[in-house]
Amino acid sequence: MTDLPFVFDLNFPDNIPSYYDRHIKRTLSSMKGLFLDVRAYNQMLSQEDALLYEVYEIKRPELEGELLSGISVVHQGTVGNEYFMTKGHFHSILETGEVYYCLRGEGRMVMETPEGGWAVEILCPGRVLYVPPRWAHRSVNTSKTEDLITFFVYPGNAGHDYRTIEKQGFRKLVVDTSSGVQIIDNPRWCPKKECE
Amino acid sequence: MTDLPFVFDLNFPDNIPSYYDRHIKRTLSSMKGLFLDVRAYNQMLSQEDALLYEVYEIKRPELEGELLSGISVVHQGTVGNEYFMTKGHFHSILETGEVYYCLRGEGRMVMETPEGGWAVEILCPGRVLYVPPRWAHRSVNTSKTEDLITFFVYPGNAGHDYRTIEKQGFRKLVVDTSSGVQIIDNPRWCPKKECE
Numbered sequence: 001m002t003d004l005p006f007v008f009d010l011n012f013p014d015n016i017p018s019y020y021d022r023h024i025k026r027t028l029s030s031m032k033g034l035f036l037d038v039r040a041y042n043q044m045l046s047q048e049d050a051l052l053y054e055v056y057e058i059k060r061p062e063l064e065g066e067l068l069s070g071i072s073v074v075h076q077g078t079v080g081n082e083y084f085m086t087k088g089h090f091h092s093i094l095e096t097g098e099v100y101y102c103l104r105g106e107g108r109m110v111m112e113t114p115e116g117g118w119a120v121e122i123l124c125p126g127r128v129l130y131v132p133p134r135w136a137h138r139s140v141n142t143s144k145t146e147d148l149i150t151f152f153v154y155p156g157n158a159g160h161d162y163r164t165i166e167k168q169g170f171r172k173l174v175v176d177t178s179s180g181v182q183i184i185d186n187p188r189w190c191p192k193k194e195c196e
Numbered sequence: 197m198t199d200l201p202f203v204f205d206l207n208f209p210d211n212i213p214s215y216y217d218r219h220i221k222r223t224l225s226s227m228k229g230l231f232l233d234v235r236a237y238n239q240m241l242s243q244e245d246a247l248l249y250e251v252y253e254i255k256r257p258e259l260e261g262e263l264l265s266g267i268s269v270v271h272q273g274t275v276g277n278e279y280f281m282t283k284g285h286f287h288s289i290l291e292t293g294e295v296y297y298c299l300r301g302e303g304r305m306v307m308e309t310p311e312g313g314w315a316v317e318i319l320c321p322g323r324v325l326y327v328p329p330r331w332a333h334r335s336v337n338t339s340k341t342e343d344l345i346t347f348f349v350y351p352g353n354a355g356h357d358y359r360t361i362e363k364q365g366f367r368k369l370v371v372d373t374s375s376g377v378q379i380i381d382n383p384r385w386c387p388k389k390e391c392e
């Protein structure tokens with residue numbers, strides 16, 4: 001890892017960084033328990049372990065004062081009527097924020113606090129989203145035609161806590177209905193104290 | 197200032213944020229002593245206090261874990277043969293980095309460390325630049341036709357140290373020559389220990 005300044009390009013149209021250190025691919029099998037419709041999930045998985053999203057990470061020392069950045073690509077599709085999405089996570093150091101810049105596609109960022117506060121914001125090209133410290137976050141691709149591509153920046157020491165969301169879920173789900181994109185309550189949501 | 201997630205848009209073509217807290221305008225008179233050609237500077241200033249660059253800032257608490265972001269617009273022009281540029285600064289907390297994403301135009305980021313290390317990187321649309329902790333940085337617009345527009349993100353507690361650069365200058369300057377953009381030594385550069 002260099003101590004010198006460096007650049008990389010996010011080239012049209014796919015925005016894959018011209019340089020990256022790690023390429024993470026999340027398929028359906030790695031998302032067990034996260035989609036509401038278990039039957040649809042199992043049926044889909046029996047046919048193909050579909051690629052749901054990819055992350056391209058630029059490495060830096062995981063220290064306060066450093067910034068970690070990369071590209072997230074959420075592919076298009078649904079499991080039952082729930083759109084393809086990322087696992088979602090809190091930061092291990094809860095008091096750290098994150099900036100997203102949407103490069104392509106259309107989606108939602110689903111967010112919540114440990115205290116049960118929630119928010120959902122629309123992602124579209126040219127839009128910046130600030131996820132304040134303490135807010136778990138999950139990207140959801142609501143487009144029927146293209147990938148959701150975002151550029152993200154977060155503090156080097158933030159870390160990822162996926163486990164809390166795996167256990168309790170997000171309070172809100174984003175689903176495809178005959179009247180378009182809907183935000184619904186997650187009937188399986190289990191607030192922190194009740195899950196333990 | 198909200199504790200909730202929020203969004204703003206960087207709309208084509210001028211990329212001015214649809215929401216911002218502070219709009220800083222830097223004119224020629226605020227850049228006294230920063231350009232090499234003092235005669236050209238004085239002559240230009242006697243005619244007009246030209247607008248050199250603008251910054252649109254999104255406020256957040258200036259705390260570790262928060263991220264500050266905004267848009268920098270460096271206009272097109274020269275003072276003598278030196279391109280319009282920002283003042284440039286170290287972060288007050290030296291061990292903090294910064295991420296730039298270039299939205300429009302063409303330029304250079306001139307950087308240096310307190311130990312005298314230097315680097316110059318090209319800025320062009322779609323390019324991400326990482327300024328590691330410890331590196332002072334200045335944006336320079338090398339285009340003859342358009343603004344240099346960048347989106348920046350840095351740690352909430354970083355702070356700005358403009359004074360060091362005002363005293364010692366940058367080691368390298370970016371000038372317009374008959375053979376194009378050139379990086380030259382700054383004959384007035386005064387390393388830290390010699391300036392004190």
